Amino acid sequence: MSELCYFEGKFMPVEECRIPVTDMLIQRGVGTFESIRIYNGRPFGLTPHLERFENSVKTAGINTSEIDIKKIETIIREGLARDDCPKEGMVKPYMTGGDINNPKGHFPKPRFFMIFAPVASAKTQDEIDNGIALLPNRMYRPNPLVKSINYLFGLIPLGQSDGSYFESVYVTPDGEFTEGMTSNFYLVQGNKIITAPVGKVLKGVTRGIVLTLARENGFEIEERCPRESELAKADEAFITGSIKEIVSVVRVGDTTIGNGKPSPIARKIQDLYTANRSRWLE
Amino acid sequence: MSELCYFEGKFMPVEECRIPVTDMLIQRGVGTFESIRIYNGRPFGLTPHLERFENSVKTAGINTSEIDIKKIETIIREGLARDDCPKEGMVKPYMTGGDINNPKGHFPKPRFFMIFAPVASAKTQDEIDNGIALLPNRMYRPNPLVKSINYLFGLIPLGQSDGSYFESVYVTPDGEFTEGMTSNFYLVQGNKIITAPVGKVLKGVTRGIVLTLARENGFEIEERCPRESELAKADEAFITGSIKEIVSVVRVGDTTIGNGKPSPIARKIQDLYTANRSRWLE
Numbered sequence: 001m002s003e004l005c006y007f008e009g010k011f012m013p014v015e016e017c018r019i020p021v022t023d024m025l026i027q028r029g030v031g032t033f034e035s036i037r038i039y040n041g042r043p044f045g046l047t048p049h050l051e052r053f054e055n056s057v058k059t060a061g062i063n064t065s066e067i068d069i070k071k072i073e074t075i076i077r078e079g080l081a082r083d084d085c086p087k088e089g090m091v092k093p094y095m096t097g098g099d100i101n102n103p104k105g106h107f108p109k110p111r112f113f114m115i116f117a118p119v120a121s122a123k124t125q126d127e128i129d130n131g132i133a134l135l136p137n138r139m140y141r142p143n144p145l146v147k148s149i150n151y152l153f154g155l156i157p158l159g160q161s162d163g164s165y166f167e168s169v170y171v172t173p174d175g176e177f178t179e180g181m182t183s184n185f186y187l188v189q190g191n192k193i194i195t196a197p198v199g200k201v202l203k204g205v206t207r208g209i210v211l212t213l214a215r216e217n218g219f220e221i222e223e224r225c226p227r228e229s230e231l232a233k234a235d236e237a238f239i240t241g242s243i244k245e246i247v248s249v250v251r252v253g254d255t256t257i258g259n260g261k262p263s264p265i266a267r268k269i270q271d272l273y274t275a276n277r278s279r280w281l282e
Numbered sequence: 283m284s285e286l287c288y289f290e291g292k293f294m295p296v297e298e299c300r301i302p303v304t305d306m307l308i309q310r311g312v313g314t315f316e317s318i319r320i321y322n323g324r325p326f327g328l329t330p331h332l333e334r335f336e337n338s339v340k341t342a343g344i345n346t347s348e349i350d351i352k353k354i355e356t357i358i359r360e361g362l363a364r365d366d367c368p369k370e371g372m373v374k375p376y377m378t379g380g381d382i383n384n385p386k387g388h389f390p391k392p393r394f395f396m397i398f399a400p401v402a403s404a405k406t407q408d409e410i411d412n413g414i415a416l417l418p419n420r421m422y423r424p425n426p427l428v429k430s431i432n433y434l435f436g437l438i439p440l441g442q443s444d445g446s447y448f449e450s451v452y453v454t455p456d457g458e459f460t461e462g463m464t465s466n467f468y469l470v471q472g473n474k475i476i477t478a479p480v481g482k483v484l485k486g487v488t489r490g491i492v493l494t495l496a497r498e499n500g501f502e503i504e505e506r507c508p509r510e511s512e513l514a515k516a517d518e519a520f521i522t523g524s525i526k527e528i529v530s531v532v533r534v535g536d537t538t539i540g541n542g543k544p545s546p547i548a549r550k551i552q553d554l555y556t557a558n559r560s561r562w563l564e
Contacts, residue, residue: 021299029433103448104440152310
């Protein structure tokens with residue numbers, strides 16, 4: 001099933017959805033969005049995603065009086081009820097800076113559109129069976145609480161790499177791992193799961209759910225940045241995201257994690273996530 | 283005179299130029315561009331701008347076999363020869379990641395468009411008479427050699443400020459000034475002009491010309507980052523850019539520069555820049 005778009009009050013095939021080159025997203029990267037997973041026609045974690053969306057829009061200087069969370073929810077429901085809308089997929093609402101180029105960082109007339117896209121599988125069978133590798137990207141991610149379209153600086157090192165990496169992971173000049181380019185990052189040591197605190201990283205919706213499930217199931221959580229020096233002695237590592245769910249990390253740069261194979265705790269967390277899905281379907 | 287666009291082999295009013303929301307510029311910020319000043323229908327510093335453009339495209343992982351500098355130059359000349367093209371203005375070629383979402387950071391099918399826009403004045407009379415203020419933005423600019431559309435992180439602090447600032451200026455956590463959001467930054471101390479070296483900052487075309495003119499006219503140049511601790515004792519500060527040319531900086535954050543008024547060396551550099559314009563018109 002192909003992609004569907006909502007734009008200027010209408011649903012249309014994604015190929016027909018085009019925005020003017022004067023939009024401040026195109027001119028200056030002023031664009032915020034969300035990726036919300038759809039399972040069997042129902043959005044997962046919709047409320048925290050839309051709350052985060054509103055926060056990103058506001059922090060980006062985009063006029064929030066033009067954003068109506070209830071209305072966006074209604075459009076998502078309308079889209080999902082259509083025959084031409086993928087029922088296993090994701091919905092991505094976007095709010096851009098619009099056409100007024102205000103060099104002072106205020107965007108009074110935003111532009112809104114939404115993409116409904118199929119997701120064949122959250123990850124490949126190879127990624128499930130063998131885990132993935134992450135490429136350390138030595139920089140601070142600017143404004144991590146804003147989910148914006150500015151991913152180029154996470155992609156550049158990946159494009160210059162040997163191609164063996166799933167994505168890049170931000171590590172500060174002092175050796176603190178913050179988050180993956182499109183994911184949260186976790187180290188596991190014994191019964192303890194270590195992950196960066198919100199604020200140093202995006203408030204991951206999957207992250208929040210995973211930490212809830214982990215606590216309910218007896219894991220100890222340490223909310224601090226995993227350190228580079230801890231990689232070699234960690235038992236496991238994994239990343240999480242709304243679309244990819246939980247993915248085992250078996251290598252970070254040149255460092256093998258644990259025994260270099262996907263390991264039991266990441267798998268257990270994935271099983272818990274799947275088993276508890278209905279709690280966050282809306 | 284309104285803006286003109288070149289897209290998919292045709293010239294058109296800018297309002298008609300729209301790109302698909304599937305483009306990787308819109309999805310992931312994969313977009314590079316240049317702003318080239320046009321004086322009386324002739325491009326200024328065209329060759330260094332197009333060389334930099336090619337380098338940005340390449341570093342961003344965009345397929346360079348799709349970029350032909352000679353062809354872009356021909357399109358610029360064709361545009362400038364048209365009656366509906368602004369003769370005092372700027373031309374902005376863009377190369378985007380195109381519609382193929384390759385998560386590994388390679389973009390095989392880029393999209394190209396170009397905007398010709400009028401520039402009424404490089405800066406306001408008030409900015410010329412009274413100088414401007416810059417807002418310190420405490421972060422490293424990622425990949426400074428790539429001129430990309432990812433400006434959001436320079437705009438956010440500006441949108442949260444009191445509105446008195448012309449733009450933000452990057453300063454590292456150790457107190458080194460690198461560059462303005464859309465400019466290069468200079469401190470003046472006696473006969474010495476201090477500015478960050480290329481690599482720590484974008485290879486500014488105006489920067490190169492200004493340093494050439496300054497050297498020719500007996501100024502000493504120090505290519506190193508101006509330090510925060512040097513601001514209060516500096517005689518002058520200024521920024522440069524292709525569109526704004528040279529602008530006096532009279533305040534950085536809360537620190538007044540010199541006597542708080544536009545001062546003689548920035549003015550002298552601007553006069554040299556204007557007087558020598560024909561050397562870089564192509």
